[in-house]
Amino acid sequence: AQSVTQLDSHVSVSEGTPVLLRCNYSSSYSPSLFWYVQHPNKGLQLLLKYTSAATLVKGINGFEAEFKKSETSFHLTKPSAHMSDAAEYFCVVSEPAAGNKLTFGGGTRVLVKP
Amino acid sequence: GAGVSQTPSNKVTEKGKYVELRCDPISGHTALYWYRQSLGQGPEFLIYFQGTGAADDSGLPNDRFFAVRPEGSVSTLKIQRTERGDSAVYLCATKRGQGKSDTQYFGPGTRLTVL
Numbered sequence: 074a075q076s077v078t079q080l081d082s083h084v085s086v087s088e089g090t091p092v093l094l095r096c097n098y099s100s101s102y103s104p105s106l107f108w109y110v111q112h113p114n115k116g117l118q119l120l121l122k123y124t125s126a127a128t129l130v131k132g133i134n135g136f137e138a139e140f141k142k143s144e145t146s147f148h149l150t151k152p153s154a155h156m157s158d159a160a161e162y163f164c165v166v167s168e169p170a171a172g173n174k175l176t177f178g179g180g181t182r183v184l185v186k187p
Numbered sequence: 188g189a190g191v192s193q194t195p196s197n198k199v200t201e202k203g204k205y206v207e208l209r210c211d212p213i214s215g216h217t218a219l220y221w222y223r224q225s226l227g228q229g230p231e232f233l234i235y236f237q238g239t240g241a242a243d244d245s246g247l248p249n250d251r252f253f254a255v256r257p258e259g260s261v262s263t264l265k266i267q268r269t270e271r272g273d274s275a276v277y278l279c280a281t282k283r284g285q286g287k288s289d290t291q292y293f294g295p296g297t298r299l300t301v302l
Contacts, residue, residue: 109293115295116278116293116294116295116296117230117278117280117293118293119290119291119292122290163229163230169285171243172235172237172242172243173218173282173285173289173291174220174232174235174243174246175220175222175230175232175280175291176232177229177230177231178229179228179229180227180228180229
């Protein structure tokens with residue numbers, strides 16, 4: 074069975090400083106991993122995805138994540154936070170054997186201080 | 188092109204009533220998923236369609252929940268005898284095929300409130 078743990082439920086950063094959102098996963102097979110963002114009263118938007126190609130994945134809005142199989146981690150980073158980055162972020166795993174259904178972590182709410 | 192659309196955007200109903208939630212997929216997307224997002228939590232899988240058939244309904248919480256996709260396009264999630272615990276945002280997502288690299292695109296959701 075697949076599962077995802079997001080290690081921080083809330084993260085607070087100052088504008089212009091780095092952002093780190095931590096994610097660990099459990100999967101029986103070679104998984105695909107995703108980060109989605111959800112702004113208040115908006116739909117889920119894909120930030121980036123890993124599907125067994127390069128382990129360092131670049132996404133939209135300056136975000137990137139690194140797949141580390143030995144650590145079963147897929148942490149999300151951004152060098153410099155912007156006010157518009159304030160949102161809820163979800164780490165997600167899927168497996169072909171499970172019909173590619175998505176299993177979400179509990180989410181990390183990011184607050185950006187001016 | 189048009190994204191995934193869901194109607195209604197909001198639905199308020201009374202305990203014990205029947206509701207239907209509709210999802211219109213992106214044109215050409217054969218795979219369709221329903222998820223439920225309770226307040227303060229991540230979305231949870233309900234059911235997955237490949238074409239017209241439900242390939243995996245293991246996430247449906249009980250037999251009050253049912254979903255159909257009769258022509259392999261639009262899907263309807265049906266909830267009988269609604270309970271207050273059914274209140275949540277119901278999300279639909281679709282993707283082009285069965286490949287692991289295919290992205291699931293989410294609709295805006297239907298917020299269901301059971302009074």
